Amino acid sequence: MKQFKRLAELYKSTLLDNVLPFWSKHSLDRQYGGYFTCLDRAGNVYDSDKFIWLQNRQVWTYSMFYNRLEKRSQWLDIARHGAEFLAKYGRDEEGNWYFALDRQGKPLVQPYNIFSDCFAAMAFSQYALASGDESAQEIALQAYNNVLRRQHNPKGKYNKAYPGTRSLKSLAIPMILANLSLEMDWLLGDSEFEAILERTVQEVMQDFRDLETGLMYENVTPEGEHLDCFDGRLINPGHGIEAMWFVMDIAHRRQDLDLINQAVDVVISTLEFGWDQEYQGIYYLMDAQGHPLQQLEWDQKLWWVHLETLVALLMGFNLTGRAECLEWFEQVHNYTWNHFSDSEYGEWFGYLNCRGELLLNLKGGKWKGCFHVPRALYLCWQQLENLDSSSE
Amino acid sequence: MKQFKRLAELYKSTLLDNVLPFWSKHSLDRQYGGYFTCLDRAGNVYDSDKFIWLQNRQVWTYSMFYNRLEKRSQWLDIARHGAEFLAKYGRDEEGNWYFALDRQGKPLVQPYNIFSDCFAAMAFSQYALASGDESAQEIALQAYNNVLRRQHNPKGKYNKAYPGTRSLKSLAIPMILANLSLEMDWLLGDSEFEAILERTVQEVMQDFRDLETGLMYENVTPEGEHLDCFDGRLINPGHGIEAMWFVMDIAHRRQDLDLINQAVDVVISTLEFGWDQEYQGIYYLMDAQGHPLQQLEWDQKLWWVHLETLVALLMGFNLTGRAECLEWFEQVHNYTWNHFSDSEYGEWFGYLNCRGELLLNLKGGKWKGCFHVPRALYLCWQQLENLDSSSE
Numbered sequence: 001m002k003q004f005k006r007l008a009e010l011y012k013s014t015l016l017d018n019v020l021p022f023w024s025k026h027s028l029d030r031q032y033g034g035y036f037t038c039l040d041r042a043g044n045v046y047d048s049d050k051f052i053w054l055q056n057r058q059v060w061t062y063s064m065f066y067n068r069l070e071k072r073s074q075w076l077d078i079a080r081h082g083a084e085f086l087a088k089y090g091r092d093e094e095g096n097w098y099f100a101l102d103r104q105g106k107p108l109v110q111p112y113n114i115f116s117d118c119f120a121a122m123a124f125s126q127y128a129l130a131s132g133d134e135s136a137q138e139i140a141l142q143a144y145n146n147v148l149r150r151q152h153n154p155k156g157k158y159n160k161a162y163p164g165t166r167s168l169k170s171l172a173i174p175m176i177l178a179n180l181s182l183e184m185d186w187l188l189g190d191s192e193f194e195a196i197l198e199r200t201v202q203e204v205m206q207d208f209r210d211l212e213t214g215l216m217y218e219n220v221t222p223e224g225e226h227l228d229c230f231d232g233r234l235i236n237p238g239h240g241i242e243a244m245w246f247v248m249d250i251a252h253r254r255q256d257l258d259l260i261n262q263a264v265d266v267v268i269s270t271l272e273f274g275w276d277q278e279y280q281g282i283y284y285l286m287d288a289q290g291h292p293l294q295q296l297e298w299d300q301k302l303w304w305v306h307l308e309t310l311v312a313l314l315m316g317f318n319l320t321g322r323a324e325c326l327e328w329f330e331q332v333h334n335y336t337w338n339h340f341s342d343s344e345y346g347e348w349f350g351y352l353n354c355r356g357e358l359l360l361n362l363k364g365g366k367w368k369g370c371f372h373v374p375r376a377l378y379l380c381w382q383q384l385e386n387l388d389s390s391s392e
Numbered sequence: 393m394k395q396f397k398r399l400a401e402l403y404k405s406t407l408l409d410n411v412l413p414f415w416s417k418h419s420l421d422r423q424y425g426g427y428f429t430c431l432d433r434a435g436n437v438y439d440s441d442k443f444i445w446l447q448n449r450q451v452w453t454y455s456m457f458y459n460r461l462e463k464r465s466q467w468l469d470i471a472r473h474g475a476e477f478l479a480k481y482g483r484d485e486e487g488n489w490y491f492a493l494d495r496q497g498k499p500l501v502q503p504y505n506i507f508s509d510c511f512a513a514m515a516f517s518q519y520a521l522a523s524g525d526e527s528a529q530e531i532a533l534q535a536y537n538n539v540l541r542r543q544h545n546p547k548g549k550y551n552k553a554y555p556g557t558r559s560l561k562s563l564a565i566p567m568i569l570a571n572l573s574l575e576m577d578w579l580l581g582d583s584e585f586e587a588i589l590e591r592t593v594q595e596v597m598q599d600f601r602d603l604e605t606g607l608m609y610e611n612v613t614p615e616g617e618h619l620d621c622f623d624g625r626l627i628n629p630g631h632g633i634e635a636m637w638f639v640m641d642i643a644h645r646r647q648d649l650d651l652i653n654q655a656v657d658v659v660i661s662t663l664e665f666g667w668d669q670e671y672q673g674i675y676y677l678m679d680a681q682g683h684p685l686q687q688l689e690w691d692q693k694l695w696w697v698h699l700e701t702l703v704a705l706l707m708g709f710n711l712t713g714r715a716e717c718l719e720w721f722e723q724v725h726n727y728t729w730n731h732f733s734d735s736e737y738g739e740w741f742g743y744l745n746c747r748g749e750l751l752l753n754l755k756g757g758k759w760k761g762c763f764h765v766p767r768a769l770y771l772c773w774q775q776l777e778n779l780d781s782s783s784e
Binding site (some may be wrong): 040 | 686
C-alpha cells in the first residue's frame with residue numbers, strides 16, 4: 001500500500017510546509033494583536049475586521065498542533081498572539097462573545113451567535129492545555145457554560161422566529177455540543193462528558209437522520225419529524241458528512257461498529273445525493289425534494305465541504321474497511337486537490353462556482369480562516385499513516 | 393421611429409397577455425387567502441409560506457394597474473384577495489408588519505424589517521385609491537408612520553450592530569422614503585411631501601454618490617464619507633440604477649434638467665463599472681476596490697437589476713435624448729429578453745449564474761413575486777409610447 005504512504009506524505013508536507021507557513025507569515029497583526037483573516041491569493045490583507053469565529057479557530061489550530069504534533073514555540077507564540085487579543089476584547093460585560101471586532105478590538109457586531117462562544121471554548125481549552133495558563137481555563141469554562149445556557153435559544157433576543165408557529169431544531173446545536181465536549185473532556189467531569197455525547201449521538205442519528213433517504217436533514221421538528229418548508233427541506237451535504245465523522249469518532253471510543261457503519265452509510269448516501277454529476281464536486285446546499293432553494297449560492301463548491309468529506313471517508317475506511325469509502329475518497333481527493341489547492345501562492349482557495357472555476361480570489365475572508373484546511377490535512381494525514389502502518 | 397412603436401407593443405403585450413395572466417392564474421390561494429409566490433417554472437406551487445414583502449407588492453401591482461391602466465374588476469378582485477388576508481394577519485398588536493406568515497396567516501418571522509411596513513404602505517395606499525376603502529387608507533397611514541418612526545433604527549431590537557463603533561447609513565432608507573412619498577402624495581399634505589422629496593434627493597446625490605467614480609455606494613458614514621470595510625466598499629449596481637430613476641422621476645416634476653443629467657451620468661458610470669465584459673449582463677454586487685466580496689452570489693445575474701436598468705435608460709433617454717442611453721438600452725434589452733423571459737411557460741426567470749445560465753428553475757420565491765417584471769414592463773411601455781409619439 002505505497003499509495004497510503006505517498007498520500008500521507010502529501011497531506012503532511014502540505015500542512016507543515018505550505019498551509020501553516022502561509023498563516024504564520026501573513027495573518028499576524030503585529031500592531032494591534034489578533035489575526036488578519038481577509039487575505040487575498042498572495043496573502044495580502046484586503047480587510048482588517050476581526051471575526052470572532054475565525055480568531056478563535058486560529059488560536060485553536062495553533063494550540064492544537066502545539067499539543068498534539070510538536071512543541072514548537074513559534075506555534076504557541078502565534079496562539080498566544082490571538083488569545084491575548086481575544087481575552088482583552090472578545091467578550092461583552094456579561095462574558096458573551098461578540099461576533100466581530102474592528103482591527104483595534106472595538107466591538108462591531110453583538111453576541112448574537114452561539115458559535116462565537118463555542119469556538120471560544122474550544123480555542124481557550126486547547127490554549128490552556130498548551131500554555132498552562134489558568135485564566136485561559138476560566139475563559140474556556142465560561143464560554144462552555146454560555147453555550148449550555150444558550151443552547152435552547154441560541155440567538156437570544158436576536159431570534160426573529162415568531163414563537164410557536166413553526167418549531168424547528170437545527171443539526172448545528174447537537175453537533176457543537178458533541179464537538180465541544182470532545183474538545184473539553186480534560187476540563188469536564190467524566191459523567192457529564194459521557195452523558196452529553198450519548199444524548200448528542202442519539203439525537204443526531206434518530207432525529208436528524210432520515211431513514212428513507214439516508215440523509216441528514218439540517219432542520220427537523222423537536223420530535224424529529226420533517227416539515228415541508230424551505231428550512232425543513234434543507235440538506236447541507238458537507239455539514240451532514242462532517243457530523244458523521246464526529247459520530248464515528250465517538251462511536252470508535254465506544255467500539256460501536258454498528259454506529260460506525262450507520263455513519264458511513266449516511267456519508268455514502270449523501271455523496272450519491274450531493275455529487276454534481278455534470279461538473280463534479282459536492283453541492284453546497286440542496287432541497288430534499290428538488291425544489292428551488294432560497295440560498296443563491298446553493299450550487300457552489302466550497303473548500304470545507306470537500307475537506308470534511310475527505311476526513312469522513314478516510315475515517316470510515318480505517319474503521320470499517322468498506323470499499324466505497326476508498327473509491328469515493330479517490331474521487332473527492334482528485335477533485336479537491338485539482339481545484340482548491342494553490343501551488344503558486346500556497347494555502348487553498350475557498351469558493352468555486354458550480355463548474356469549479358474560481359469565484360473569489362482569496363485565501364481567507366469573513367468565514368474562511370486558519371481552520372478547516374489545516375485540521376483536515378492533519379486528520380487525513382493521521383488516518384493515512386494508520387492505514388499505511390496497518391497494511392504493512 | 394418604428395422601433396419604439398414595435399418595442400412599446402412588445403412590452404405592453406408581454407405585460408398584459410403573458411405576465412399578469414401568469415400571476416392571476418397561479419398565485420391566488422383560494423383556500424386561505426393571500427397569494428402563493430413560490431411558483432416553479434410552470435406556475436406550480438412548491439412552497440406555501442407567505443412573505444409580507446411579496447404579498448404587499450402584489451396588492452400594489454394589481455391596484456396600481458387598476459388605478460392607472462384600466463378599471464378591470466378582475467384586477468381589483470385580485471388586489472382585494474391579498475389586501476383582506478394582509479389586513480387580517482399581516483400585523484402584530486402594535487401595528488408593525490411581520491416579515492413572513494405561514495399559509496394560514498400565522499406569524500412566522502417577527503417584524504424586524506422596515507421594508508415590510510414600506511411595502512404595506514404602498515400597497516394599501518394604492519388599494520385604498522382603487523377600492524375607496526377607508527380602512528385601507530388607515531392601514532396605509534399607520535404603515536407610513538411606522539416607517540417614519542423606525543427610519544433611524546430600522547431593525548429595532550433585532551439590530552446586531554454594536555452602537556457607535558462603525559456608523560453607516562444605507563442607501564435603502566432615503567430610497568424607500570422617496571418611493572413612499574411619491575406613492576402616497578394623495579394621502580399626505582403637500583408641504584410634508586415636498587420636504588421629504590427634497591431631503592431625499594439631496595442625501596442620495598450628495599452623500600451616497602461618489603463624485604470620483606460616478607457610482608452610488610450602498611453604505612456611507614452619516615456625513616457621507618466612505619469607510620474601507622466590506623459594507624463600506626459595497627456597490628449594488630441594480631440598486632444604484634433603480635435609485636437614479638426615482639431621482640429622475642422627482643427631478644422631472646421639478647423640471648430640473650441638471651439633476652436629471654446627474655442621474656443619467658450615474659446610470660452610465662454604473663453600467664460601465666458593472667457590465668460583465670466576458671459573459672454579458674450586470675453583476676449583482678461588486679466591491680468598489682475590486683476586493684473579494686462577502687456575498688457569494690455577487691457575480692450572478694438577477695432579473696430585477698436588468699429590468700430596473702431598462703426603466704432608467706428609457707427614462708433617461710426620454711428626458712435628455714442622450715445617445716448613450718439608447719445604446720445601452722439596446723444592449724441591456726437584448727440580454728434581458730434573451731435570458732430572463734420564458735416563451736414556453738410565461739413570466740420571467742429570476743436568477744441566472746454568471747454565464748447567464750438558469751440558476752433556479754422558478755418564476756417566484758421568497759424574494760421574487762409579482763412586482764419588478766410587471767412594473768418595469770409597464771414603465772418601459774409608457775416611456776416607449778412617449779418616445780414613439782414625440783418622434784412622429
